[in-house]
Amino acid sequence: MRPRSGLSRQILIAMSAITVMAGLLVFFGTYLAYSVIIALYPASEEADSWLTVTDLGILGGFILPALVVAAFVSLRLSRRILGPLESLARSAREIASGDLTSRASAGDKALGETAALIGDFNTMAQRLQDMAAEMAVWNATIAHELRTPLTILKGRLQGMIDGVFEPDERSLQGLIQQVDGLARLVEDLRTVTLAGNGHLDLHIEPVHLAREIAGVTNLVAHDLRAEGFRLELALEDLVVAVDATRIRQALLALLTNARRYAVRGRITVSLARAGEGVILSVTDEGPGLPPEIASRGFVPFVRGDPVRSQALGGSGLGLSVVRAIAEAHGGRLRYRTTPDGGALFEMVLARTAPSAAADSL
Structure with missing residues (x-):
């Protein structure tokens, strides 16, 4: 399996490449435009229609600092955006692998929308963790509630088979009461579960x-x-x-x-x-x-x-x-x-x- 490169690194490289390409495009575009203007409107017959070294130096003197400033600003902005997103991607992978305690970090300089996204993600992760814990408690409690009547039923029936208890009306009534208790418990669980999921059918x-x-x-x-x-x-x-x-x-x-x-x-x-x-x-x-x-x-x-x-x-x-x-x-x-x-x-x-x-x- 190929290792995943960081999200921040990928986007930083992409933004840097775009900034450099934009600077080069401005440089050569200006050069071509300047050459066309000189060719169409020459100052004199002796004037050279191509840019001189001095002209290129002046043009580069304006474009290169602008390119450096643009790269610096884009890097700072990308870090404010991509730092939290990298944390979000890492936490999402950890949660997908089963670690429901993982949380993303927005940092102190995150933008408002990015911080809100991180907050929503952490809220979702906390709800998933709470649901998993609640499900574990439910499973343990349901098993506990079912164990007692099932144990009584098994013990009574085994006793009747072994001849310890007589299968008279009183004993059978007791078994029916245990079955009724199980039926009520199952119906109560069904009602609560369906209502919690919004699927409790009503005949109004x-x-x-x-x-x-x-x-x-x-x-x-x-x-x-x-x-x-x-x-x-x-x-x-x-x-x-x-x-x-x-x-x-x-x-x-x-x-x-x-x-x-x-x-x-x-x-x-x-x-x-x-x-x-x-x-x-x-x-x-x-x-x-x-x-x-x-x-x-x-x-x-x-x-x-x-x-x-x-x-x-x-x-x-x-x-x-x-x-x-x-x-x-x-x-x-x-x-x-x-x-x-x-x-x-x-x-x-x-x-x-x-x-x-x-x-x-």
Whole structure:
């Protein structure tokens, strides 16, 4: 493989050659023009139509200093431009070879546009490095989350094969619960990943959102009551253009989160109009997100107490799924504490559907 010559060296040689060629062109062009003028308009019959040595000396005395000044200026300017570009080219080659920590240097005398180019390149390189680090964390976390249920499934099935466990209804129900947990984890990962890439497909249509919310709460009401919760609904009958399936998924995630981590007491689900949009909120009696993670509680796999979350079956994806669904609808997810210390999660969605669509339902 041929070694690559420096970018600065190549362009410096090219600019120097152009400067010399321009100087020679000016010199000989002036010489020819001067000769033509003398030939057409001779001062006298005795006058020589060609330039004398004195004339050439005078002409060279003007052109050569100008050529030196032009070469000096072009070299200084090229160094201000090409120094950062050489650093940029070197860093690009290092990043292409796998070194994501490489950065280009603009220098102190770089031109404004060149410095901006270097800054944009370094920002891109930093994002690539962050994405690679995040992907490594994701891979390790996903492997960790999948290992536990898979280990349980393998151990139970092997125990049944060896005759240690009887394949009765209770054991099979436990295995089904582990499979359901895996299915939820895979679907949550799929939702967050698709939303992050902007490819989360939504089937938007006008729906009576209060009916969808009531349907979800009816499914979980028995389990909530069995664990000491009291479910209350405060729903306005609004027609909203949403993907009903995704909204049900988000609401179920919020209710599951409250069932796992909130103190036993009241859980309120409300739907209300708010300006040009609607707010779907779930309120419990606390304790809510720990202060140290409240600002990043919607980031995937972020958990306040990992040991407690694993004991309660949490994967750290619930709130990130809700945020992904809200943002896919053009809305957002908000969190705050209530005056009495409860936790309030609000999905702010777009405005309600047109009345014509509402009349068609």
